[in-house]
Amino acid sequence: MENELNILTKKVRKFSEERDWTKFQNPKDLAIALILEASEVLEPFRFKSEFNKDELAKELADVLNILLRLADIVGIDLVYWFDKKLEENAAKYPIKTFYGVNMKYSEVSKRGFGTILVKNSEVNKNVALH
Protein backbone atom coordinates (compact mmCIF):
# COMPACT_ATOMS: atom_id res chain seq x y z
CA MET A 1 0.00 0.00 0.00
CA GLU A 2 1.50 3.27 -1.13
CA ASN A 3 1.40 6.17 1.28
CA GLU A 4 -0.09 9.55 0.38
CA LEU A 5 3.30 11.29 0.38
CA ASN A 6 4.64 8.88 -2.25
CA ILE A 7 1.55 9.50 -4.38
CA LEU A 8 2.12 13.26 -4.16
CA THR A 9 5.83 12.81 -4.93
CA LYS A 10 4.96 10.93 -8.14
CA LYS A 11 2.54 13.70 -9.15
CA VAL A 12 5.22 16.35 -8.66
CA ARG A 13 7.78 14.24 -10.58
CA LYS A 14 5.31 13.69 -13.44
CA PHE A 15 4.55 17.42 -13.57
CA SER A 16 8.28 18.17 -13.99
CA GLU A 17 8.91 15.39 -16.50
CA GLU A 18 5.98 16.45 -18.67
CA ARG A 19 7.53 19.90 -18.99
CA ASP A 20 11.13 18.66 -19.38
CA TRP A 21 12.07 20.62 -16.28
CA THR A 22 14.02 17.87 -14.56
CA LYS A 23 17.19 19.03 -16.37
CA PHE A 24 16.92 22.31 -14.43
CA GLN A 25 16.33 20.68 -11.07
CA ASN A 26 19.34 20.06 -8.88
CA PRO A 27 19.57 19.89 -5.08
CA LYS A 28 21.08 23.37 -4.64
CA ASP A 29 18.55 25.17 -6.82
CA LEU A 30 15.65 23.27 -5.28
CA ALA A 31 16.93 24.11 -1.78
CA ILE A 32 16.99 27.77 -2.81
CA ALA A 33 13.50 27.46 -4.29
CA LEU A 34 12.27 25.82 -1.09
CA ILE A 35 13.36 28.76 1.04
CA LEU A 36 11.99 31.28 -1.47
CA GLU A 37 8.63 29.50 -1.46
CA ALA A 38 8.71 29.26 2.34
CA SER A 39 9.15 33.03 2.57
CA GLU A 40 5.98 33.45 0.50
CA VAL A 41 4.04 31.85 3.37
CA LEU A 42 4.37 35.26 5.05
CA GLU A 43 2.64 37.06 2.20
CA PRO A 44 -0.99 36.40 3.28
CA PHE A 45 -0.17 37.96 6.67
CA ARG A 46 1.71 41.03 5.45
CA PHE A 47 0.08 44.29 6.54
CA LYS A 48 -3.07 42.44 7.53
CA SER A 49 -4.77 41.68 10.79
CA GLU A 50 -6.58 38.77 9.14
CA PHE A 51 -5.43 36.42 6.43
CA ASN A 52 -6.97 34.68 3.45
CA LYS A 53 -6.90 30.95 4.14
CA ASP A 54 -6.90 30.02 0.44
CA GLU A 55 -3.84 32.22 -0.21
CA LEU A 56 -2.07 30.58 2.72
CA ALA A 57 -3.06 27.12 1.49
CA LYS A 58 -1.60 27.85 -1.95
CA GLU A 59 1.70 29.01 -0.48
CA LEU A 60 1.90 25.95 1.78
CA ALA A 61 1.18 23.74 -1.23
CA ASP A 62 4.04 25.44 -3.12
CA VAL A 63 6.38 24.62 -0.23
CA LEU A 64 5.24 21.00 -0.18
CA ASN A 65 5.69 20.76 -3.94
CA ILE A 66 9.33 21.88 -3.81
CA LEU A 67 10.03 19.85 -0.66
CA LEU A 68 8.74 16.68 -2.30
CA ARG A 69 10.70 17.33 -5.49
CA LEU A 70 13.95 17.97 -3.59
CA ALA A 71 13.54 14.85 -1.47
CA ASP A 72 12.69 12.84 -4.59
CA ILE A 73 15.74 13.78 -6.64
CA VAL A 74 18.16 13.11 -3.77
CA GLY A 75 16.39 9.90 -2.72
CA ILE A 76 15.24 10.89 0.76
CA ASP A 77 12.33 9.00 2.29
CA LEU A 78 10.49 11.83 4.02
CA VAL A 79 8.14 9.50 5.90
CA TYR A 80 11.09 7.66 7.45
CA TRP A 81 12.98 10.87 8.29
CA PHE A 82 9.89 12.61 9.60
CA ASP A 83 9.34 9.79 12.07
CA LYS A 84 13.05 9.73 12.97
CA LYS A 85 13.12 13.50 13.64
CA LEU A 86 9.92 13.30 15.67
CA GLU A 87 11.56 10.62 17.85
CA GLU A 88 14.70 12.78 18.22
CA ASN A 89 12.61 15.81 19.13
CA ALA A 90 10.67 13.78 21.68
CA ALA A 91 13.99 12.87 23.30
CA LYS A 92 15.17 16.51 23.23
CA TYR A 93 11.87 17.82 24.52
CA PRO A 94 10.57 15.43 27.16
CA ILE A 95 7.01 16.28 28.11
CA LYS A 96 7.86 16.39 31.80
CA THR A 97 10.34 19.24 31.24
CA PHE A 98 8.80 21.08 28.31
CA TYR A 99 5.07 20.91 28.91
CA GLY A 100 3.88 24.49 28.32
CA VAL A 101 7.48 25.74 27.97
CA ASN A 102 8.41 27.36 24.64
CA MET A 103 12.18 27.40 24.87
CA LYS A 104 14.75 25.63 22.76
CA TYR A 105 16.22 22.52 24.35
CA SER A 106 19.72 24.02 24.23
CA GLU A 107 18.56 26.95 26.36
CA VAL A 108 17.26 24.71 29.04
CA SER A 109 19.17 22.44 31.30
CA LYS A 110 17.59 20.46 34.01
CA ARG A 111 18.65 21.60 37.42
CA GLY A 112 17.18 19.28 39.94
CA PHE A 113 13.71 17.94 39.89
CA GLY A 114 11.04 20.46 39.04
CA THR A 115 13.15 23.42 37.89
CA ILE A 116 14.86 24.52 34.69
CA LEU A 117 17.61 27.07 34.16
CA VAL A 118 17.32 29.68 31.43
CA LYS A 119 20.81 30.12 29.97
CA ASN A 120 22.16 33.23 28.27
CA SER A 121 19.42 35.45 29.60
CA GLU A 122 20.25 38.73 31.27
CA VAL A 123 19.23 37.25 34.55
CA ASN A 124 19.18 33.50 35.00
CA LYS A 125 15.92 32.51 36.49
CA ASN A 126 14.43 29.32 37.66
CA VAL A 127 11.10 28.39 36.20
CA ALA A 128 8.87 26.13 38.17
CA LEU A 129 7.53 23.12 36.34
CA HIS A 130 4.23 21.41 36.73
Ligand SMILES: [Mg+2]
Ligand atom coordinates in the same frame (compact mmCIF):
# COMPACT_ATOMS: atom_id res chain seq x y z
MG1 LIG B 1 4.43 30.50 -3.74
